[in-house]
Amino acid sequence: MDTLSASIRQTLQELKDQGLYKEEREILGRQGPTVQTRTGTALNFCANNYLGLAGDERVARAAGQALEKFGFGMSSVRFICGTQDQHRELEKEIADFVGKPDSILFSSCFDANGGIFEALFTAADAIVSDQLNHASLIDGIRLSKAARYRYANADMDDLRTQLQAARDNGARHIVIVTDGVFSMDGSFAPLDAICDLAEEFSTLVMVDDSHATGFVGATGRGTPELFGVADRVDIITGTLGKALGGASGGFVAASQEIVDLLRQKARPYLFSNTLAPMVVAGSREALRIAKDADAERRHLTDMSALFRQLMEEAGFDVLPGSHPIHAVMFRGEDGATEAAQIAARMLELGVYVTAFSFPVVPRGLARIRVQLSAAHSEDNVRACVDAFVKARR
Ligand SMILES: *Cc1c(COP(=O)(O)O)cnc(C)c1O
Numbered sequence: 001m002d003t004l005s006a007s008i009r010q011t012l013q014e015l016k017d018q019g020l021y022k023e024e025r026e027i028l029g030r031q032g033p034t035v036q037t038r039t040g041t042a043l044n045f046c047a048n049n050y051l052g053l054a055g056d057e058r059v060a061r062a063a064g065q066a067l068e069k070f071g072f073g074m075s076s077v078r079f080i081c082g083t084q085d086q087h088r089e090l091e092k093e094i095a096d097f098v099g100k101p102d103s104i105l106f107s108s109c110f111d112a113n114g115g116i117f118e119a120l121f122t123a124a125d126a127i128v129s130d131q132l133n134h135a136s137l138i139d140g141i142r143l144s145k146a147a148r149y150r151y152a153n154a155d156m157d158d159l160r161t162q163l164q165a166a167r168d169n170g171a172r173h174i175v176i177v178t179d180g181v182f183s184m185d186g187s188f189a190p191l192d193a194i195c196d197l198a199e200e201f202s203t204l205v206m207v208d209d210s211h212a213t214g215f216v217g218a219t220g221r222g223t224p225e226l227f228g229v230a231d232r233v234d235i236i237t238g239t240l241g242k243a244l245g246g247a248s249g250g251f252v253a254a255s256q257e258i259v260d261l262l263r264q265k266a267r268p269y270l271f272s273n274t275l276a277p278m279v280v281a282g283s284r285e286a287l288r289i290a291k292d293a294d295a296e297r298r299h300l301t302d303m304s305a306l307f308r309q310l311m312e313e314a315g316f317d318v319l320p321g322s323h324p325i326h327a328v329m330f331r332g333e334d335g336a337t338e339a340a341q342i343a344a345r346m347l348e349l350g351v352y353v354t355a356f357s358f359p360v361v362p363r364g365l366a367r368i369r370v371q372l373s374a375a376h377s378e379d380n381v382r383a384c385v386d387a388f389v390k391a392r393r
């Protein structure tokens with residue numbers, strides 16, 4: 001034990017020395033465009049609260065009513081005695097929203113991604129995965145016995161090469177797996193080109209749309225809608241922990257057979273507790289609002305465009321794109337320090353943004369990630385840009 005403690009202390013010290021130690025900042029009230037912290041009030045530009053529903057009164061009220069009606073917990077996994085009528089209702093509503101026959105809930109999207117590959121694919125199959133995919137996809141793929149192939153981020157030539165290799169090695173079923181949105185860049189996976197390759201090689205396509213469900217695409221159905229390929233994507237995973245209320249929970253939406261098999265075999269589904277009743281009710285309300293949130297989506301698009309325009313006018317280097325994640329780049333050797341100092345100074349100025357550097361992003365490509373929300377006003381956006389300009393001086 002003493003030697004373990006010593007070695008842990010050394011690891012923690014190394015993290016601190018390398019500037020990788022993550023401190024948690026405590027928020028004293030609701031999530032929203034502004035948050036109260038111990039050091040004061042700050043405009044919040046780092047939540048995944050794209051539609052502003054995390055602190056929404058209607059969602060909170062729906063959850064509160066469910067607390068009265070359904071109680072606090074279920075003390076069971078789904079298949080023993082943890083399924084209420086509302087769990088199945090939410091599954092059908094999610095499936096309907098993303099345009100699939102059915103869906104299945106998990107405690108988180110991390111669990112959905114952790115459970116799906118082992119349940120669906122065997123050593124005879126192949127999984128072809130984008131290099132920048134989320135950690136939960138990487139871990140889930142590791143848990144399956146399928147052959148693994150990795151392609152360079154959004155690189156369709158490399159995807160073709162890997163698909164050819166999987167086919168040459170005699171894979172039975174092949175699945176292409178990608179994030180819909182790459183969260184460090186705010187870039188989209190080229191789903192139209194991916195679906196073309198899938199057709200050519202007769203593979204399945206799976207998209208983790210966690211940073212898109214509810215607000216990307218003309219009616220918020222996500223990246224498949226944005227690229228016009230909703231009927232060509234076979235499996236969609238997503239989270240209830242971002243735009244759709246931001247509480248917790250994940251899902252897989254797919255064909256009836258796939259969903260049925262996951263109910264039988266996905267280990268995080270079989271061996272982990274059901275989603276809490278109030279979370280189900282709040283998420284249903286969030287989804288109901290999201291369906292109808294054209295005005296919020298338009299406002300989010302407008303605020304994103306405004307932010308990008310003002311930042312470019314002020315001479316900042318913002319990665320191109322149209323997603324409400326904006327990567328403000330600080331390139332080169334001193335970039336990591338510069339990004340960290342600017343983010344710290346901005347917090348003193350009352351604007352909360354997060355700096356990312358190696359190993360979260362490649363060396364030399366440090367950045368401050370700014371995430372917009374439909375709850376931000378034009379004044380909020382202008383205040384954020386002003387803080388960037390002041391902090392740079
Ligand atoms: C946030 C995120 C997850 C994890 O979702 P949780 O429901 O919080 O576990 C999984 N995949 C992607 C792409 C994400 O962005």
